[in-house]
Amino acid sequence: MRADEIRTELEAWAEVAVRRLGETSDAKSLEAWRVEHLGKRSGLSQFMRQLSALPADERPLVGAWVNRWRDELQARYEARRAELAAAERQVQLERETIDITLPGRPYRRGAMHPLSKVIAEIEEVFLGMGFEIAEGPEVETEHYNFEMLNIPKDHPARDMQDTFYITEDLLLRTHTSPMQVRTMERMRPRTPVKVIVPGRVYRRDEDDATHSHAFTQMEGLVVDEGIRMSDLKGTLEAFAKAVFGPNQRVRLRPSFFPFTEPSAEVDLVCIHCGGNGCRVCKETGWIEILGAGMVHPRVLDGAGYDSRRYSGFAFGLGVERIAMLKYGIDDIRQLYLNDLRLLRQFARVQ
Amino acid sequence: MRVSWNWLSEYVDLSGVTPQELADKLTQAGIAVDAVTPRSPGVRGVVVGLVVRCEQHPNADRLHVCEVDVGADEHLTIVCGAPNVRTGMRAPTALVGAVLPGGRIGRAKLRGVESQGMLCSAEELGLESRWLPKEQTEGLYVLPDEAEVGADVVPLLGLDDWVLELDLTPNRADCLSMRGLAYEVSAILGRPVRMPGASPKRTADAPGLTVELATPRCPRYEAQVLTDLTTGPSPLWMQMRLLASGIRPINRIVDVTNYVMLEWGQPLHAFDADEVRQGRIIVRQAQPGERIRTLDGADRELTEDTIVISDPERAIGIAGVMGGENSEVRPSTRRVVLESAVFDAASVRRTGQRLGLRSEAQQRFEKGVDPVAVRAALDRATALLQEICSAVAVGEPVVVLQAAPAYQWQVDFSPARCNAWLGTDLTLQEMRDIMVRLGFEPEATDQPTWKVTIPSRRQDVRLEEDLYEEVARLAGYDRIPSSLPRTVTTAATRTPAQRLRQWTREILLGAGMTEVLTYTLASPTDLAPLRLPDDSPYRQMIPLLRPMSEERTALRTHMLPGLARVAQYNLAHGVIGGAIFELGRVYWPKELPLTEQPCERQQWAALWFGSTERVVGQRARLYDFYDAKGVVEVWLEALGVAEAVSFRRSGASWLHPGRSADVLVGDVRIGCVGELHPDTAAGWALGRAQYAEFDLDLLLPLLPDTLHVRPLPRHPAVRRDLAVLVDLATPAEALVQAAREAVSEDVLESIHVFDVYTGEGIPTGKKSIALAFTWRAHDRTLTDDEVRVEEERVVHRWKERWGAALRDG
Incomplete structure (x- = not known):
């Protein structure tokens, strides 16, 4: 055969090959096509075998034609294979489509009790300011709960805290303040004393929306040389900003506690209305949040810190009250009812 | 303390200040004013009316038709339904157009008779009727005969007044008096105080009274004898001031003593002098068992701690608390002994508490009275009794002093x-x-x-x-500005015990459990479902002396009842189930009755109750033992003690004996986990529920140090599974333990149970346990032969001990 005849034949063959490649529909027919057209016994190989019958000078030319077609078909084969694979992947994806609106598998996060949450948050603030956390016994002695706090026996100030007695001398602590004295006794003569005391306290109150026979207090105490009442205000302001936001301010009002002098009730800007006046703050723009004051000299002296040299401040805040304000709970009993429909809402981090 | 604005303004100039402004200033100065209320706001057009005729209404049994003189040219016809209306009485008369707290008065026809106004009751005028005597509240308010006909009742009854309600702190007893408050207001406003002086005339006669102080608890006693007193009600202005202050008007003598107490803060008491036998007053401690009937009609037994006022024959009053009925001032009383004294504050307080009394006098004595006021109040009251009761003061007051007062x-x-x-x-x-x-x-x-x-x-x-x-x-x-303490910087951390609690909470929250907080005051009856033996230490609950309710009489010794109640409540409220835990204290006495502070143990406990959530691909099911144990294991593993832990069958009476385990770290039992005993669960109607409790104080010393990592392995591991047939009762953990013991070398890296199967293909009474082994040597790659030899040792041990056979496959 002559070179030009081979060429004509080759091109006719190639035309058919290309057409049939287009007819392949899956991996199997594609593979069959490859064996037939590009394999060892393929048509292309037969064209190559015909080379030997050609004159030597025509061989390279024809060889180049054959090779060009081989490359061409190989490229088309690759393209077809990618095309088919993509189609097949597409089918697979469609087949595997699921309902993404079904709920995910539940990995339930537990919910921290709101009181624990508030305590933890306040602890963080005071740990950051270098306050230790102390705890103390709930079954206290008269000595620490009253006497050492300048509340002598048969003193009317005891009416402020109606007490559950266990024996004549043992009682359920009515406040966390006994830990002021216990902490000072433990620390003396070291300074500074900087401590907060979260804990459960008890009062003989009928349980109602705002009273509970058991509740949680957080005591704070700082004793050192040169502690001023302004330090109390600044410290509480730092706490208020951390817990309730940067726009918080603190207002002190004169009050009376036997173990502080001067004593103060401390108000925050109403969390609900931002100080404009609303139902929660009884239109005053302020809400009472804790009692505080400068540690009474008798308490300092009694606990071993000479009141002529040292001074200190103390405060006691109601954790329930803060939780109620912060989370909009209007009945203190809900905090001890443990209705899971309420508690589970606290799975939220904030 | 309730304070009349008008009364206060007598002692200090309040012009240019509103009651609310003053209240705010007082509050800012530490005298908290709870409320400022107008006494009876806006009353207009009410005058003193004289009923000149009173006839039965022609068409109504209960109504009267009255002709009322209101000081105008013509009498008014007024229809009145009050039972006490009668001819000749003076009553507040609302004219047509008058304004009362209840509304405006118009002309009205009542059963055919036109009424040109209304005769008023105390309540209709807005008077404090709860402190008025019955005869002044059942029907018309009766005005005294001196009341001028036609006069406006607003100034007469002080209705245009304001009342400041003070919430006084116990240190400011001085403000339990108009005088003290006047000084406080004076300091705030910078205006002077003008207290009324009193210089009563006294006869030169001997008073005919002796006073003996037979107790150190009365440092000072002064008494004025007065005679020729008239009785009857006190003047309206005085009654109204008492009413505004929340004190019941009684009669002119008693009212004077109360009035002066409010003015000076010094309690006074008037005895009928004819009832002070032998003219001798003895202040002494009561005899044990001595009795007295007090003014309120109650018979009271006294103790030696009580100070009494007595004559030589009997007690006539409880000092500082309440007078005796036997010496009470009566309408027939003509002579009185007026007492102004100082009694020991603590003793008065104890007596009041013991008797359940909290009189106005007691409230002042127990906070301490002003020695200056003792004589001043006596003089003031004497002068007022002279003015109001035409009394004659017989001689100088009798004064007995045991200690010089500090003025x-x-x-x-x-x-x-x-x-x-x-x-x-x-x-x-x-x-x-x-x-x-x-x-x-x-x-x-x-x-x-x-x-x-x-x-x-x-x-x-x-x-x-x-x-x-x-x-x-x-x-x-x-x-006071804001500053921060100028102390040296301190670094603060949580204590190990605090950290353990915090970790425990975080781990349990991470395991999906919800934290609860329950009350620690409980009742011994809460323990009933726990099936405790009679001598169980859990029964040693520390009781309160005076509990407030039957549910809260003692401190809890056990965490379960609180959690069980939470579960019971939630199930009853439509919650299908839950996993809850509490971190809290239990209170274990060293002995009862308590002689020293008890152990307050830090524990955590958890309860899995009801069923799990129903989710796609998983049916709701009851919580089972392994749910609880899984959480406990997560906790132990996170704390790094898992390897030292063993589970042993528990004997806890509140747990199912076949489905519960004590948990030991080393040989210390730190708690238990298990299904509630069916009888225990039934106590709270819980059905099947799982419970765990642990003592953190016991665990704390057993915690390991900080984690040190194991180096990554350098040689590959061989993983092989074995399935073995054993008796149903054989514990899986025993197979694991036996395997560990059987291997010759430290080449068994891990072993864990991954399947337990009974049923088809397994003989009855047997179970198949599948275990996954990871074999690895630290110094070489193990050969198949080496592993096979070790495996054979394991299988041999199992066979030897339990006759266990490998399961084919």
């Missing part, structure tokens, strides 16, 4: 230290002004330390720091 004292005051204590920069002038306004007398004010004289009405100002508070509150607490 004033000095307190040192360092202005520099005051500013340092407060963090303020108040000037010397400001501080001095404040003291002067308070009626204190600062001396040596050019010195670093002043001498400040305190008048005895301020019993609460004794220490230098008390003066700091006076300065601060009158300067205004808003003068």
Whole structure:
């Protein structure tokens, strides 16, 4: 055969090959096509075998034609294979489509009790300011709960805290303040004393929306040389900003506690209305949040810190009250009812 | 304390200040005013009417038709339904167009008769009817005969007054009097106090009374004898001031004593002098078992701790608390002994508490009275009795003193230290002004330390720091700036016990459990479902002396009842189930009755109740033992003690004996986990529920140090599974343990049970346990032969011990 005849034949063959490649529909027919057209016994190989019958000078030319077609078909084969694979992947994806609106598998996060949450948050603030956390016994002695706090026996100030007695001398602590004295006794003569005391306290109150026979207090105490009442205000302001936001301010009002002098009730800007006046703050723009004051000299002296040299401040805040304000709970009993429909809402981090 | 604005304004000029403004200023100065209420706001057009004729209504049995003189030219016809209406009485008469708290009065026809106004009751006028006697509240309010016909009742009854309700702190007993409050207002407003003086005329006669003080608890007793008293109601103005102050008007003698008590803060008592036998008053401690009937009609048994006023024959009053009925002032009383005394505060307080009384007198005595007021009040009351009851004061008061009263004292005051204590920069002038306004007398004010004289009405100002508070509150607490302590920096961390609690909470929250907080005061009956033996230490609950309710009588010894109640509540409220835990204390006495503080143990406990959530691909099911154990294992693993832990069958009476385990770390039992005993669960209607409890105080010393990582392995591991047939009762953990013991070398890296199967293909009474082994040597790659030899050792051991056979496959 002559070179030009081979060429004509080759091109006719190639035309058919290309057409049939287009007819392949899956991996199997594609593979069959490859064996037939590009394999060892393929048509292309037969064209190559015909080379030997050609004159030597025509061989390279024809060889180049054959090779060009081989490359061409190989490229088309690759393209077809990618095309088919993509189609097949597409089918697979469609087949595997699921309902993404079904709920995910539940990995339930537990919910921290709101009181624990508030305590933890306040602890963080005071740990950051270098306050230790102390705890103390709930079954206290008269000595620490009253006497050492300048509340002598048969003193009317005891009416402020109606007490559950266990024996004549043992009682359920009515406040966390006994830990002021216990902490000072433990620390003396070291300074500074900087401590907060979260804990459960008890009062003989009928349980109602705002009273509970058991509740949680957080005591704070700082004793050192040169502690001023302004330090109390600044410290509480730092706490208020951390817990309730940067726009918080603190207002002190004169009050009376036997173990502080001067004593103060401390108000925050109403969390609900931002100080404009609303139902929660009884239109005053302020809400009472804790009692505080400068540690009474008798308490300092009694606990071993000479009141002529040292001074200190103390405060006691109601954790329930803060939780109620912060989370909009209007009945203190809900905090001890443990209705899971309420508690589970606290799975939220904030 | 309720304070009449009009009354207060007699003692200090209140012009230009509104009641609300004054209330705010008082509150800012530490005298909290809870409420400012108009006494009876807006009453107009009500005058004194004289009923000149009163006839039965022609068409109504219960109505009267009255002709009422209101000082106008013509009498009014008024229809009245009050039962006490009668001819000749004076009553408040609302004219047509009058305004009452209940609304405006118009002309009205009542059963055919036109009424030209209304005769009023106390309630219709807005008077404090709860403190009025019955005869003044059932029907018309009866005005005294002296009331001028036609006069406006608003000034007559003081209706245009305001009442300030003070919430006094216990230190400010001085403000339990108009005088004390006047001084406080004077200090705030910078206006002078004008107290009425009293210089009663006294005859030169001997009073015919002796007083003996037979107890040290009465340091001072003064008594004035008065005679020729008239009785009857006190004047309206006095009654109205008492009413505004919340005190019941009784009769003119008693009203005077109460009025002066309100004015001076000094309680007074009037005895019928004819009932003071032999004219002798003896103040003494009561005899044990001595009895007295008090003014309220109650028979009271006294103790030796009680101070009584007595005559030589009997007690006639409980000192400082309440008078005796036997010496009560009656309509027939013509002579009285008026007492003004000082009694021991603590003793009065104890007596009041013991008797369940809280009289006005007691409230003042127990907080301490002003020695200046003892005589001043006696003089004032004497003068008022002369004025109102035409009394004659017989001689000078009888005075017995056991100790010289302190009418004033000095307190040192360092202005520099005051500013340092407060963090303020108040000037010397400001501080001095404040003291002067308070009626204190600062001396040596050019010195670093002043001498400040305190008048005895301020019993609460004794220490230098008390003066700091006076300065601060009158300067205004808003003068105190914000600063932070200038102390050295401190680093603070949680203690190990606090960290363990925090970790435990975080781990349990991470395991999806919800935290609860329950009350620690409980009842011994809560323990009933726990099936405890009679001598169980859990029964040693520390009881309260005076519990408030039957549910809360003692401190809990066990965590389960609280959690069980939470579960019961939630199931009853439609929650299908839950996993809850509590971190809290239980209270274990060393002995009962308690002689020292008990052990307060830190524990956590958890309860899995009801069923799990129903989710796609998983049916709701009841919580089972392995749910609980899984959480416990997560907790132990996170704390790094898992390897030292063993589970042993528990004997806890509240747990299912076949489905519960004690948990030991080493050989310390730190708690237990298991299904509630069916009888226990039934106690709270819980169905199947799982429970765990652990003592953190026991665990704390057993916690390991910080984690040190194991180096990554350098040689590959061989993983092989074995399935073995054993008796149903064989514990899986025993197979694991036996395997560990059987291997010759430290080449068994891990072993864990991954399947337990009974059923088809397994003989009855047997189960198949599948275990996954990971074999690895630290120094070489194990060969198949080596592993096979080890495996054979394991299988041999199992066979030897339990006759276990490998399962084919």
